[in-house]
Amino acid sequence: MAKKSHALSVVVNQDLARKFEEASQKKSDIHDFVREFLVQFLSPDTKKAYIKDLKFFFDFLKSGSVVIGHPSEIKSFHFQLYRDHLLERGLASATINRRLVCIRSFMKWSVAARLIDHNPLDTVKLPKVQTESPTVAFDDDEVLRMINSPETSTHKGRTHRLIMVMLFHLGLRRSELTNLKRHQIVSDREHWVLRIHGKGDKTRLIPLNAYVYEEIGEYIAHLKDEGIELGPEDYVLQTEIKYKNDRPMDGSTIYRVVDRYARSAGINKAVSPHSCRATAISHLLDTKQVAIRDVATFAGHSNITTTERYDKRRKNLEKSAAYLVDYGTEKKSS
Numbered sequence: 488m489a490k491k492s493h494a495l496s497v498v499v500n501q502d503l504a505r506k507f508e509e510a511s512q513k514k515s516d517i518h519d520f521v522r523e524f525l526v527q528f529l530s531p532d533t534k535k536a537y538i539k540d541l542k543f544f545f546d547f548l549k550s551g552s553v554v555i556g557h558p559s560e561i562k563s564f565h566f567q568l569y570r571d572h573l574l575e576r577g578l579a580s581a582t583i584n585r586r587l588v589c590i591r592s593f594m595k596w597s598v599a600a601r602l603i604d605h606n607p608l609d610t611v612k613l614p615k616v617q618t619e620s621p622t623v624a625f626d627d628d629e630v631l632r633m634i635n636s637p638e639t640s641t642h643k644g645r646t647h648r649l650i651m652v653m654l655f656h657l658g659l660r661r662s663e664l665t666n667l668k669r670h671q672i673v674s675d676r677e678h679w680v681l682r683i684h685g686k687g688d689k690t691r692l693i694p695l696n697a698y699v700y701e702e703i704g705e706y707i708a709h710l711k712d713e714g715i716e717l718g719p720e721d722y723v724l725q726t727e728i729k730y731k732n733d734r735p736m737d738g739s740t741i742y743r744v745v746d747r748y749a750r751s752a753g754i755n756k757a758v759s760p761h762s763c764r765a766t767a768i769s770h771l772l773d774t775k776q777v778a779i780r781d782v783a784t785f786a787g788h789s790n791i792t793t794t795e796r797y798d799k800r801r802k803n804l805e806k807s808a809a810y811l812v813d814y815g816t817e818k819k820s821s
Contacts, residue, residue: 658767670719
């Protein structure tokens with residue numbers, strides 16, 4: 488009697504086989520290594536930022552007739568000269584550090600991937616990040632004038648108002664707002680919250696107060712009246728009312744909205760969507776006296792040092808902690 492074969496019969500997946508073949512091929516260009524480096528990141532925004540920062544570095548090297556084909560060809564003096572170049576351009580220290588940290592991360596990955604034995608960039612010091620935020624913030628009166636400026640009888644006006652309400656009240660980053668989908672508005676422990684996917688692929692919950700919740704609800708109801716009913720995967724901000732957006736609103740649109748209504752409100756200073764975020768953070772720290780750790784959680788800052796940049800109270804000598812030090816050693820008048 489013939490024995491039954493227990494060998495597995497596997498149908499070859501040609502698409503998967505092609506991917507394995509491509510992955511095993513020898514890399515001959517630095518961009519191949521960059522693509523493999525980026526696989527570890529889930530956020531499209533993170534990937535886009537890293538591609539941009541690495542391109543700046545490689546373009547700088549090319550301008551000096553240095554073409555990199557493999558991570559092992561990147562030397563510490565390349566990194567040092569690039570750092571000095573960025574400093575000479577007068578860029579903000581935070582911007583310079585972000586660009587340099589990106590390159591260091593790529594080299595750190597190269598060590599882990601055994602493409603190089605050590606990271607030659609570890610010996611090069613990064614410039615000290617400024618502790619003050621250069622971002623211009625708005626005062627309370629300016630915030631109210633901007634939010635109330637849009638003509639809400641039009642779809643565009645309603646959208647512009649909601650944009651500013653959410654920027655000023657929730658301190659959202661521009662990408663967090665444009666990528667916000669309907670399913671991210673959820674009920675959690677008897678609170679309506681936004682489930683935000685922020686920097687570093689981190690998720691945070693931002694409770695919606697009655698005012699913001701009502702504004703969002705009115706906007707969604709307005710869309711429904713116009714024949715657009717948002718499903719779970721639809722973007723909350725809808726550019727048109729003739730059809731649903733199949734992609735997020737362009738970030739430059741958010742910038743133009745903030746700039747437009749700042750000017751219409753008579754605000755003549757350089758502003759951006761980050762100005763709205765800075766306003767929300769500094770408002771909580773300086774006006775409402777909220778604990779800095781709570782504000783850091785609200786803003787999605789992984790490091791409390793980042794939040795401290797928005798805290799103007801540090802320069803208020805009248806409220807200095809030095810006046811509170813008291814061990815009962817004060818001299819009593821005779």
